[in-house]
Amino acid sequence: MEIDYKNIKVIGFDADDTLWINETYFREAEVEFCKLLSPFETFNKIDHELSMKHMEHLAIYGYGIKGFTLSMVEVALELSNHTVSNKTIAKILEIGKDMLNKPVELLEDVELVLQELSKNYKLIVATKGDLLDQERKLEKSGLLDYFHHIEILSDKKEANYSNLLNHLDINPSEFLMIGNSLKSDVLPVVNIKSNAIHIPFHTTWVHEQVGASETNGKVYKTINKLNDLVALLN
Template sequence: MSASHLTTIGFDADDTLWQNEQFFRMTERRFAGLLAEHGDHQHISARLLEAERRNLAVYGFGIKGFTLSMIETAIEVTAGRVPASVIAEILAAGRDMLSHPIDPLPHARETVERLAGSYRLVLITKGDLFDQERKLAQSGLGDLFDAVEIVSDKSAATYARIFSRHGDGPKKSMMVGNSLKSDVVPVIEAGGWGIHVPHELTWAVEHAEPPVAAPRFRQITDLGELPALIESIAKTG
Protein backbone atom coordinates (compact mmCIF):
# COMPACT_ATOMS: atom_id res chain seq x y z
CA MET A 1 0.00 0.00 0.00
CA SER A 2 1.51 3.32 -0.99
CA ALA A 3 1.10 6.38 1.19
CA SER A 4 -1.50 7.76 -1.21
CA HIS A 5 -3.73 4.75 -0.65
CA LEU A 6 -4.45 5.77 2.95
CA THR A 7 -6.40 9.00 2.74
CA THR A 8 -8.52 9.23 5.88
CA ILE A 9 -7.84 8.68 9.58
CA GLY A 10 -10.55 8.48 12.21
CA PHE A 11 -9.86 9.17 15.86
CA ASP A 12 -11.90 8.14 18.86
CA ALA A 13 -12.16 10.89 21.49
CA ASP A 14 -12.71 9.64 25.05
CA ASP A 15 -9.65 7.86 26.48
CA THR A 16 -7.91 8.16 23.11
CA LEU A 17 -7.38 11.92 22.87
CA TRP A 18 -8.31 12.84 26.44
CA GLN A 19 -9.12 11.25 29.79
CA ASN A 20 -12.71 10.17 30.37
CA GLU A 21 -13.19 6.81 32.08
CA GLN A 22 -11.45 8.03 35.24
CA PHE A 23 -14.36 10.38 35.89
CA PHE A 24 -16.84 7.52 35.61
CA ARG A 25 -14.78 5.46 38.07
CA MET A 26 -14.57 8.36 40.52
CA THR A 27 -18.32 8.89 40.32
CA GLU A 28 -18.96 5.17 40.71
CA ARG A 29 -16.97 5.20 43.97
CA ARG A 30 -18.96 8.22 45.14
CA PHE A 31 -22.19 6.41 44.25
CA ALA A 32 -21.17 3.23 46.07
CA GLY A 33 -20.38 5.31 49.13
CA LEU A 34 -23.90 6.76 49.13
CA LEU A 35 -25.33 3.23 49.22
CA ALA A 36 -22.73 1.66 51.51
CA GLU A 37 -25.33 0.41 53.99
CA HIS A 38 -26.94 -1.66 51.23
CA GLY A 39 -23.84 -3.46 50.01
CA ASP A 40 -20.10 -3.19 49.54
CA HIS A 41 -18.48 -1.35 46.64
CA GLN A 42 -18.13 -4.49 44.53
CA HIS A 43 -21.82 -5.41 44.91
CA ILE A 44 -23.10 -1.92 44.16
CA SER A 45 -20.79 -1.59 41.15
CA ALA A 46 -21.93 -4.94 39.76
CA ARG A 47 -25.59 -3.92 40.07
CA LEU A 48 -24.82 -0.61 38.38
CA LEU A 49 -23.08 -2.37 35.49
CA GLU A 50 -26.13 -4.61 35.05
CA ALA A 51 -28.33 -1.53 34.82
CA GLU A 52 -25.99 0.15 32.36
CA ARG A 53 -26.01 -2.90 30.07
CA ARG A 54 -29.82 -3.02 30.16
CA ASN A 55 -30.15 0.67 29.45
CA LEU A 56 -27.70 1.10 26.59
CA ALA A 57 -30.37 0.36 24.00
CA VAL A 58 -32.65 2.94 25.63
CA TYR A 59 -30.38 5.77 26.79
CA GLY A 60 -27.30 5.18 24.65
CA PHE A 61 -23.73 5.92 25.76
CA GLY A 62 -22.72 8.84 27.93
CA ILE A 63 -23.14 10.59 31.23
CA LYS A 64 -26.90 11.08 31.12
CA GLY A 65 -27.52 7.38 30.65
CA PHE A 66 -24.99 6.61 33.39
CA THR A 67 -26.78 8.98 35.78
CA LEU A 68 -30.16 7.41 35.06
CA SER A 69 -28.64 3.96 35.61
CA MET A 70 -27.30 5.09 38.99
CA ILE A 71 -30.77 6.28 39.98
CA GLU A 72 -32.32 3.00 38.82
CA THR A 73 -29.74 0.99 40.75
CA ALA A 74 -30.30 3.04 43.90
CA ILE A 75 -34.01 2.33 43.70
CA GLU A 76 -33.40 -1.38 43.16
CA VAL A 77 -30.84 -2.00 45.92
CA THR A 78 -32.92 -0.10 48.49
CA ALA A 79 -36.16 -1.82 47.44
CA GLY A 80 -37.62 1.55 46.53
CA ARG A 81 -36.71 3.25 49.81
CA VAL A 82 -33.83 5.41 48.57
CA PRO A 83 -34.09 8.87 50.19
CA ALA A 84 -34.68 11.90 48.01
CA SER A 85 -31.42 13.31 49.38
CA VAL A 86 -29.49 10.42 47.81
CA ILE A 87 -31.23 10.96 44.46
CA ALA A 88 -30.21 14.60 44.70
CA GLU A 89 -26.61 13.55 45.36
CA ILE A 90 -26.65 11.27 42.33
CA LEU A 91 -27.97 14.07 40.12
CA ALA A 92 -25.28 16.40 41.48
CA ALA A 93 -22.62 13.78 40.69
CA GLY A 94 -23.91 13.57 37.12
CA ARG A 95 -23.76 17.35 36.73
CA ASP A 96 -20.21 17.35 38.08
CA MET A 97 -19.22 14.87 35.39
CA LEU A 98 -20.63 17.15 32.72
CA SER A 99 -18.24 19.88 33.79
CA HIS A 100 -15.06 17.89 34.33
CA PRO A 101 -11.91 19.39 32.81
CA ILE A 102 -10.30 18.14 29.63
CA ASP A 103 -7.01 16.36 30.28
CA PRO A 104 -5.35 15.46 26.94
CA LEU A 105 -3.49 12.17 26.80
CA PRO A 106 0.25 12.10 26.01
CA HIS A 107 1.15 12.94 22.40
CA ALA A 108 -2.46 13.63 21.42
CA ARG A 109 -2.04 17.20 20.21
CA GLU A 110 1.30 16.83 18.45
CA THR A 111 0.19 13.65 16.67
CA VAL A 112 -3.07 15.12 15.40
CA GLU A 113 -1.26 18.28 14.33
CA ARG A 114 1.39 16.28 12.48
CA LEU A 115 -1.15 14.20 10.54
CA ALA A 116 -3.62 17.01 9.82
CA GLY A 117 -1.80 18.29 6.77
CA SER A 118 -1.42 14.93 5.07
CA TYR A 119 -4.70 13.11 5.72
CA ARG A 120 -8.38 13.84 6.14
CA LEU A 121 -9.01 13.57 9.87
CA VAL A 122 -12.41 12.61 11.28
CA LEU A 123 -13.33 12.56 14.96
CA ILE A 124 -15.72 9.65 15.54
CA THR A 125 -17.13 9.43 19.05
CA LYS A 126 -20.06 8.08 21.04
CA GLY A 127 -21.81 9.83 23.92
CA ASP A 128 -23.97 12.81 24.80
CA LEU A 129 -24.03 15.37 21.99
CA PHE A 130 -23.61 18.46 24.18
CA ASP A 131 -20.93 16.86 26.34
CA GLN A 132 -18.86 15.64 23.39
CA GLU A 133 -19.10 19.04 21.71
CA ARG A 134 -18.02 20.71 24.96
CA LYS A 135 -15.01 18.45 25.35
CA LEU A 136 -13.90 18.91 21.76
CA ALA A 137 -14.17 22.69 22.07
CA GLN A 138 -12.20 22.74 25.33
CA SER A 139 -9.54 20.41 23.94
CA GLY A 140 -8.51 22.96 21.34
CA LEU A 141 -8.28 20.18 18.74
CA GLY A 142 -11.51 20.89 16.90
CA ASP A 143 -10.00 22.94 14.08
CA LEU A 144 -7.62 20.11 13.20
CA PHE A 145 -10.42 17.78 12.14
CA ASP A 146 -12.07 17.88 8.75
CA ALA A 147 -15.26 16.38 10.15
CA VAL A 148 -16.81 15.37 13.47
CA GLU A 149 -19.27 12.48 13.84
CA ILE A 150 -21.04 11.92 17.17
CA VAL A 151 -22.81 8.58 16.80
CA SER A 152 -25.11 6.41 18.91
CA ASP A 153 -22.98 3.31 18.32
CA LYS A 154 -19.98 2.15 16.32
CA SER A 155 -20.51 -0.73 13.93
CA ALA A 156 -19.05 -1.82 10.59
CA ALA A 157 -21.97 -0.08 8.89
CA THR A 158 -21.25 3.11 10.85
CA TYR A 159 -17.64 3.18 9.66
CA ALA A 160 -18.54 2.32 6.08
CA ARG A 161 -20.97 5.24 6.04
CA ILE A 162 -18.65 7.76 7.71
CA PHE A 163 -15.55 6.91 5.70
CA SER A 164 -17.54 6.95 2.46
CA ARG A 165 -19.00 10.33 3.36
CA HIS A 166 -15.78 11.99 4.51
CA GLY A 167 -13.16 9.93 2.68
CA ASP A 168 -12.67 7.36 -0.05
CA GLY A 169 -14.34 4.46 1.71
CA PRO A 170 -13.19 2.23 4.57
CA LYS A 171 -10.49 0.42 2.58
CA LYS A 172 -8.52 3.66 2.35
CA SER A 173 -9.23 4.60 5.96
CA MET A 174 -7.89 3.94 9.43
CA MET A 175 -9.54 4.17 12.85
CA VAL A 176 -7.50 4.86 15.99
CA GLY A 177 -8.91 4.25 19.45
CA ASN A 178 -8.71 2.63 22.86
CA SER A 179 -11.72 0.32 22.52
CA LEU A 180 -11.22 -2.97 20.70
CA LYS A 181 -14.98 -3.50 20.57
CA SER A 182 -15.91 -0.06 19.22
CA ASP A 183 -12.84 1.40 17.54
CA VAL A 184 -10.99 -1.59 16.12
CA VAL A 185 -13.03 -4.71 15.41
CA PRO A 186 -15.90 -3.08 13.47
CA VAL A 187 -13.68 -0.92 11.27
CA ILE A 188 -11.64 -3.98 10.32
CA GLU A 189 -14.92 -5.76 9.50
CA ALA A 190 -15.72 -2.80 7.24
CA GLY A 191 -12.40 -3.22 5.42
CA GLY A 192 -10.31 -0.55 7.11
CA TRP A 193 -7.30 -0.43 9.40
CA GLY A 194 -7.93 -0.72 13.14
CA ILE A 195 -5.26 0.74 15.42
CA HIS A 196 -5.57 -0.06 19.12
CA VAL A 197 -4.13 2.38 21.66
CA PRO A 198 -4.77 0.72 25.05
CA HIS A 199 -5.87 2.86 27.98
CA GLU A 200 -5.32 1.82 31.59
CA LEU A 201 -9.04 2.16 32.27
CA THR A 202 -11.53 0.55 29.91
CA TRP A 203 -15.23 0.12 30.63
CA ALA A 204 -16.24 -3.55 30.89
CA VAL A 205 -18.80 -3.10 28.11
CA GLU A 206 -15.99 -2.15 25.69
CA HIS A 207 -13.91 -5.30 26.24
CA ALA A 208 -13.24 -7.58 23.26
CA GLU A 209 -10.58 -10.00 22.11
CA PRO A 210 -7.83 -8.46 19.97
CA PRO A 211 -8.28 -9.51 16.32
CA VAL A 212 -4.64 -10.60 16.12
CA ALA A 213 -5.14 -12.64 12.95
CA ALA A 214 -6.54 -9.68 11.02
CA PRO A 215 -3.95 -8.28 8.59
CA ARG A 216 -5.15 -4.74 9.22
CA PHE A 217 -4.91 -4.84 13.01
CA ARG A 218 -2.11 -3.02 14.81
CA GLN A 219 -1.49 -2.01 18.42
CA ILE A 220 0.66 0.86 19.68
CA THR A 221 1.61 1.98 23.17
CA ASP A 222 0.57 5.61 22.76
CA LEU A 223 -0.34 8.10 20.06
CA GLY A 224 3.26 9.18 19.71
CA GLU A 225 3.91 5.92 17.82
CA LEU A 226 1.15 6.51 15.26
CA PRO A 227 3.02 8.57 12.61
CA ALA A 228 5.83 6.01 12.40
CA LEU A 229 3.29 3.18 12.19
CA ILE A 230 1.53 4.90 9.31
CA GLU A 231 4.85 5.33 7.50
CA SER A 232 5.61 1.65 8.04
CA ILE A 233 2.23 0.59 6.70
CA ALA A 234 2.70 2.80 3.67
CA LYS A 235 6.04 1.14 2.88
CA THR A 236 5.12 -2.48 3.54
CA GLY A 237 1.39 -2.57 2.88
Protein backbone atom coordinates in the same frame (compact mmCIF):
# COMPACT_ATOMS: atom_id res chain seq x y z
CA MET B 1 -1.28 -8.01 5.25
CA GLU B 2 0.08 -4.71 6.48
CA ILE B 3 -1.73 -1.39 6.38
CA ASP B 4 -0.91 0.47 3.18
CA TYR B 5 -0.37 3.93 4.62
CA LYS B 6 0.06 5.71 1.31
CA ASN B 7 -3.63 5.13 0.48
CA ILE B 8 -4.89 6.83 3.64
CA LYS B 9 -6.88 10.03 3.14
CA VAL B 10 -8.98 10.32 6.26
CA ILE B 11 -7.97 9.42 9.81
CA GLY B 12 -10.74 8.89 12.35
CA PHE B 13 -9.93 9.33 16.01
CA ASP B 14 -11.99 7.90 18.80
CA ALA B 15 -12.28 10.61 21.44
CA ASP B 16 -12.82 9.24 24.97
CA ASP B 17 -9.67 7.53 26.26
CA THR B 18 -7.93 8.02 22.92
CA LEU B 19 -7.60 11.81 22.87
CA TRP B 20 -8.52 12.52 26.47
CA ILE B 21 -9.27 10.79 29.77
CA ASN B 22 -12.85 9.58 30.19
CA GLU B 23 -13.12 6.08 31.65
CA THR B 24 -11.30 7.28 34.76
CA TYR B 25 -14.15 9.73 35.43
CA PHE B 26 -16.74 6.96 35.15
CA ARG B 27 -14.69 4.85 37.58
CA GLU B 28 -14.51 7.74 40.04
CA ALA B 29 -18.25 8.33 39.72
CA GLU B 30 -18.91 4.65 40.42
CA VAL B 31 -16.82 4.82 43.60
CA GLU B 32 -18.74 7.90 44.76
CA PHE B 33 -22.02 6.17 43.98
CA CYS B 34 -20.97 3.06 45.93
CA LYS B 35 -20.09 5.25 48.93
CA LEU B 36 -23.49 6.95 48.78
CA LEU B 37 -25.29 3.59 48.78
CA SER B 38 -22.99 1.86 51.27
CA PRO B 39 -25.72 1.87 54.01
CA PHE B 40 -27.69 -0.56 51.82
CA GLU B 41 -25.24 -2.95 50.18
CA THR B 42 -21.60 -3.93 49.74
CA PHE B 43 -19.41 -2.04 47.26
CA ASN B 44 -19.15 -5.11 45.04
CA LYS B 45 -22.89 -5.64 44.88
CA ILE B 46 -23.61 -1.97 44.16
CA ASP B 47 -20.91 -1.78 41.49
CA HIS B 48 -22.18 -4.96 39.87
CA GLU B 49 -25.81 -3.79 39.85
CA LEU B 50 -24.86 -0.44 38.34
CA SER B 51 -22.81 -2.10 35.65
CA MET B 52 -25.68 -4.49 34.80
CA LYS B 53 -28.23 -1.66 34.76
CA HIS B 54 -26.04 0.52 32.57
CA MET B 55 -25.65 -2.30 30.03
CA GLU B 56 -29.34 -3.20 30.15
CA HIS B 57 -30.11 0.48 29.47
CA LEU B 58 -27.69 0.92 26.56
CA ALA B 59 -30.42 -0.06 24.11
CA ILE B 60 -32.79 2.61 25.36
CA TYR B 61 -30.47 5.34 26.73
CA GLY B 62 -27.39 4.79 24.56
CA TYR B 63 -23.91 5.84 25.64
CA GLY B 64 -23.09 8.85 27.71
CA ILE B 65 -23.35 10.49 31.07
CA LYS B 66 -27.07 11.33 31.09
CA GLY B 67 -28.10 7.71 30.62
CA PHE B 68 -25.51 6.68 33.21
CA THR B 69 -27.00 9.16 35.69
CA LEU B 70 -30.53 7.87 35.09
CA SER B 71 -29.21 4.34 35.68
CA MET B 72 -27.62 5.41 38.98
CA VAL B 73 -30.95 6.85 40.15
CA GLU B 74 -32.77 3.65 39.25
CA VAL B 75 -30.20 1.42 40.96
CA ALA B 76 -30.38 3.59 44.09
CA LEU B 77 -34.17 3.14 44.25
CA GLU B 78 -33.94 -0.61 43.71
CA LEU B 79 -30.98 -1.46 45.95
CA SER B 80 -32.41 0.56 48.83
CA ASN B 81 -35.75 -1.14 48.41
CA HIS B 82 -37.24 2.26 47.72
CA THR B 83 -36.02 3.77 50.98
CA VAL B 84 -33.16 5.94 49.68
CA SER B 85 -33.34 9.57 50.81
CA ASN B 86 -34.12 12.50 48.53
CA LYS B 87 -30.76 13.92 49.55
CA THR B 88 -28.98 10.91 48.09
CA ILE B 89 -30.96 11.21 44.85
CA ALA B 90 -29.95 14.87 44.67
CA LYS B 91 -26.31 13.87 45.18
CA ILE B 92 -26.55 11.37 42.33
CA LEU B 93 -27.80 14.13 40.03
CA GLU B 94 -24.79 16.17 41.16
CA ILE B 95 -22.40 13.32 40.32
CA GLY B 96 -23.80 13.37 36.78
CA LYS B 97 -23.45 17.14 36.43
CA ASP B 98 -19.92 17.02 37.82
CA MET B 99 -19.02 14.45 35.18
CA LEU B 100 -20.43 16.69 32.45
CA ASN B 101 -18.41 19.62 33.80
CA LYS B 102 -15.10 17.76 34.17
CA PRO B 103 -12.09 19.46 32.62
CA VAL B 104 -10.67 17.84 29.52
CA GLU B 105 -7.36 16.20 30.28
CA LEU B 106 -5.50 15.37 27.09
CA LEU B 107 -3.51 12.16 26.81
CA GLU B 108 0.22 12.36 26.11
CA ASP B 109 1.40 14.05 22.90
CA VAL B 110 -2.10 14.41 21.48
CA GLU B 111 -1.74 17.98 20.29
CA LEU B 112 1.70 17.40 18.80
CA VAL B 113 0.53 14.36 16.85
CA LEU B 114 -2.63 16.05 15.52
CA GLN B 115 -0.62 19.09 14.46
CA GLU B 116 1.72 16.86 12.50
CA LEU B 117 -0.93 14.61 10.91
CA SER B 118 -3.32 17.43 10.03
CA LYS B 119 -0.77 18.67 7.49
CA ASN B 120 -1.31 15.66 5.25
CA TYR B 121 -4.59 14.06 6.24
CA LYS B 122 -8.20 14.97 6.83
CA LEU B 123 -8.77 14.27 10.51
CA ILE B 124 -12.18 13.56 12.02
CA VAL B 125 -13.44 12.57 15.44
CA ALA B 126 -15.57 9.41 15.31
CA THR B 127 -17.23 8.77 18.62
CA LYS B 128 -20.19 7.26 20.36
CA GLY B 129 -21.94 9.25 22.99
CA ASP B 130 -23.61 12.55 23.14
CA LEU B 131 -22.92 15.22 20.50
CA LEU B 132 -23.26 18.18 22.87
CA ASP B 133 -20.95 16.54 25.40
CA GLN B 134 -18.33 15.64 22.78
CA GLU B 135 -18.48 19.08 21.15
CA ARG B 136 -18.02 20.68 24.54
CA LYS B 137 -15.01 18.47 25.26
CA LEU B 138 -13.50 19.18 21.86
CA GLU B 139 -13.91 22.89 22.42
CA LYS B 140 -12.38 22.73 25.91
CA SER B 141 -9.54 20.59 24.56
CA GLY B 142 -8.31 23.29 22.21
CA LEU B 143 -8.10 20.65 19.46
CA LEU B 144 -11.06 21.86 17.41
CA ASP B 145 -8.99 23.35 14.59
CA TYR B 146 -7.24 20.07 13.78
CA PHE B 147 -10.48 18.28 12.93
CA HIS B 148 -12.66 18.61 9.86
CA HIS B 149 -15.73 17.61 11.85
CA ILE B 150 -17.14 15.26 14.49
CA GLU B 151 -18.99 12.12 13.48
CA ILE B 152 -21.28 10.86 16.20
CA LEU B 153 -22.10 7.17 15.75
CA SER B 154 -25.02 5.70 17.68
CA ASP B 155 -22.95 2.53 17.89
CA LYS B 156 -19.60 1.38 16.53
CA LYS B 157 -20.54 -1.69 14.59
CA GLU B 158 -19.62 -2.62 11.02
CA ALA B 159 -22.75 -1.03 9.56
CA ASN B 160 -22.03 2.26 11.35
CA TYR B 161 -18.52 2.37 9.87
CA SER B 162 -19.79 1.46 6.40
CA ASN B 163 -22.23 4.36 6.64
CA LEU B 164 -19.42 6.61 7.78
CA LEU B 165 -17.24 5.73 4.76
CA ASN B 166 -20.22 6.27 2.47
CA HIS B 167 -20.85 9.57 4.06
CA LEU B 168 -17.17 10.57 3.74
CA ASP B 169 -17.29 9.32 0.15
CA ILE B 170 -14.07 7.28 0.46
CA ASN B 171 -13.06 3.63 0.02
CA PRO B 172 -12.26 1.41 2.99
CA SER B 173 -8.57 1.42 1.99
CA GLU B 174 -8.50 5.22 2.33
CA PHE B 175 -9.62 5.28 5.96
CA LEU B 176 -7.67 4.67 9.14
CA MET B 177 -9.35 4.47 12.53
CA ILE B 178 -7.40 5.08 15.74
CA GLY B 179 -8.79 4.10 19.12
CA ASN B 180 -8.42 2.44 22.48
CA SER B 181 -11.20 -0.11 22.11
CA LEU B 182 -10.60 -3.31 20.14
CA LYS B 183 -14.31 -3.99 20.14
CA SER B 184 -15.49 -0.56 19.00
CA ASP B 185 -12.62 1.12 17.17
CA VAL B 186 -10.64 -1.74 15.65
CA LEU B 187 -12.46 -5.02 14.89
CA PRO B 188 -15.56 -3.62 13.11
CA VAL B 189 -13.29 -1.42 10.97
CA VAL B 190 -11.00 -4.29 10.03
CA ASN B 191 -14.06 -6.45 9.31
CA ILE B 192 -15.20 -4.07 6.56
CA LYS B 193 -11.69 -4.27 5.05
CA SER B 194 -10.64 -0.87 6.27
CA ASN B 195 -7.67 -0.02 8.52
CA ALA B 196 -7.33 0.40 12.26
CA ILE B 197 -4.67 0.99 14.87
CA HIS B 198 -5.20 0.09 18.49
CA ILE B 199 -3.79 2.21 21.32
CA PRO B 200 -4.70 0.56 24.63
CA PHE B 201 -5.82 2.75 27.52
CA HIS B 202 -4.89 1.60 31.00
CA THR B 203 -8.48 0.79 32.00
CA THR B 204 -11.04 -0.61 29.61
CA TRP B 205 -14.71 -0.91 30.37
CA VAL B 206 -15.72 -4.53 30.82
CA HIS B 207 -18.43 -4.10 28.17
CA GLU B 208 -15.70 -3.27 25.64
CA GLN B 209 -13.46 -6.27 26.31
CA VAL B 210 -13.20 -8.98 23.65
CA GLY B 211 -12.11 -12.60 23.73
CA ALA B 212 -9.06 -13.96 21.90
CA SER B 213 -11.29 -15.80 19.41
CA GLU B 214 -12.68 -12.51 18.16
CA THR B 215 -9.28 -11.05 17.39
CA ASN B 216 -7.88 -14.26 15.95
CA GLY B 217 -6.68 -13.77 12.38
CA LYS B 218 -7.67 -10.10 12.28
CA VAL B 219 -5.10 -7.68 10.90
CA TYR B 220 -4.60 -4.57 12.94
CA LYS B 221 -1.67 -2.84 14.52
CA THR B 222 -1.20 -2.02 18.20
CA ILE B 223 0.97 0.87 19.27
CA ASN B 224 1.71 1.94 22.82
CA LYS B 225 1.41 5.66 22.44
CA LEU B 226 -0.17 8.08 20.04
CA ASN B 227 3.21 9.57 19.14
CA ASP B 228 4.17 6.35 17.32
CA LEU B 229 1.60 7.28 14.68
CA VAL B 230 3.75 10.04 13.28
CA ALA B 231 6.57 7.74 12.26
CA LEU B 232 4.10 5.31 10.66
CA LEU B 233 2.27 7.93 8.63
CA ASN B 234 5.04 10.28 7.58
